[in-house]
Amino acid sequence: MPPASKLNPGRLRPLVIVSAIVLLAACGGQASPRPVATSSPATASATNEASGQCSGQPTPAQTEGPYFKPGSPMRTSLVEPGMAGTRLALSGRVLSRDCRPIAGARLDFWQADASGSYDNAGYRLRGNQTTRSDGRYALDTVVPGEYPGRTEHIHVKVQPAGGGTLTTQLYFPGVSRNQQDSIFDPRLLLTVEVAASGLTATYDFVLNG
Numbered sequence: 001m002p003p004a005s006k007l008n009p010g011r012l013r014p015l016v017i018v019s020a021i022v023l024l025a026a027c028g029g030q031a032s033p034r035p036v037a038t039s040s041p042a043t044a045s046a047t048n049e050a051s052g053q054c055s056g057q058p059t060p061a062q063t064e065g066p067y068f069k070p071g072s073p074m075r076t077s078l079v080e081p082g083m084a085g086t087r088l089a090l091s092g093r094v095l096s097r098d099c100r101p102i103a104g105a106r107l108d109f110w111q112a113d114a115s116g117s118y119d120n121a122g123y124r125l126r127g128n129q130t131t132r133s134d135g136r137y138a139l140d141t142v143v144p145g146e147y148p149g150r151t152e153h154i155h156v157k158v159q160p161a162g163g164g165t166l167t168t169q170l171y172f173p174g175v176s177r178n179q180q181d182s183i184f185d186p187r188l189l190l191t192v193e194v195a196a197s198g199l200t201a202t203y204d205f206v207l208n209g
């Protein structure tokens, strides 16, 4: 099955939907259905953005990895003219353990490009933003490519005003390489849907403290 970066949203438009079979169709070539991330307790995120539910379970921390760079530009779109890759509209909320929105939390995203390469000289596909009064964030980017040893993922640091920083990574459902990545955690799976312009994904962060 091709990774999410190889999906063809246009071809799949008739299948668009909210069901758990979306990516199954999108990934194609699978002999048996592969659910998309949304519902199994074993793979559910700490919150369910689609339903607005929040379990209050803190989002797991993960390693920062070797490619973080401080000083990223403040921006909500990492897409640049001519940038290759499937467009991805990622959004969600930053919440407290009692499920209240956290305004003014800083999110710093960084990721590989569609071919699995990081820009370590500049700030391509790196950017930070601050949650709005309702705790929401939104990021326009592209689906990252795999690179040796790693499945598709997006790195992020989430820091509430005056609070500690959560460093973690987000993953894509239906990617076969997830199971071979020792860092992969199903609690960090995005909820993904195919849209006309690419993919939309949601994830709510729950901060511990």
Ligand SMILES: [Fe+2]
Pocket: 065, 067, 112, 150, 153, 155
């Ligand atoms: Fe990485």
